Amino acid sequence: MPFKPCDIVQQAHGQFFYGVIQDRFGGKWYVWPGFFYIRGADFRNLDFFTTEWGDTGARMYEILFRAIEKHKHSFAQEKYVNIFHDGIARNMQEGLVSVLDSCWIHFINSSNWANVDMTAKFERISDYLKEIEGI
Numbered sequence: 001m002p003f004k005p006c007d008i009v010q011q012a013h014g015q016f017f018y019g020v021i022q023d024r025f026g027g028k029w030y031v032w033p034g035f036f037y038i039r040g041a042d043f044r045n046l047d048f049f050t051t052e053w054g055d056t057g058a059r060m061y062e063i064l065f066r067a068i069e070k071h072k073h074s075f076a077q078e079k080y081v082n083i084f085h086d087g088i089a090r091n092m093q094e095g096l097v098s099v100l101d102s103c104w105i106h107f108i109n110s111s112n113w114a115n116v117d118m119t120a121k122f123e124r125i126s127d128y129l130k131e132i133e134g135i
Contacts, residue, residue, distance in 0.1 A: 002103055033057040
């Protein structure tokens with residue numbers, strides 16, 4: 001979710017794709033679909049499902065990224081932040097968010113796929129968004 005103006009197309013600097021890289025074992029990688037730009041794609045041929053080795057978007061490795069030299073591309077900057085200053089979170093899903101390119105926030109596990117107590121995180125998010133407006 002953007003928390004200030006964010007132009008992912010401009011961030012791509014002419015590349016045909018841009019986003020948050022997900023590096024996995026064996027040299028496999030993909031771009032997380034939650035913050036992903038691809039120029040002129042036929043989305044009927046894209047597959048954002050998981051694999052046994054990666055989460056959402058991992059199937060894109062075989063479809064698109066396997067043939068791309070990732071070192072020739074730039075990717076979004078990702079910063080993980082524990083939104084609880086007192087350390088209340090017991091794990092990543094409960095307490096971390098990721099800030100992307102200083103303009104977008106990913107709440108991590110907002111659908112609660114990890115089946116953890118998200119009550120405190122949801123209560124804290126509104127205050128945290130007020131804090132980061134100045135990032």
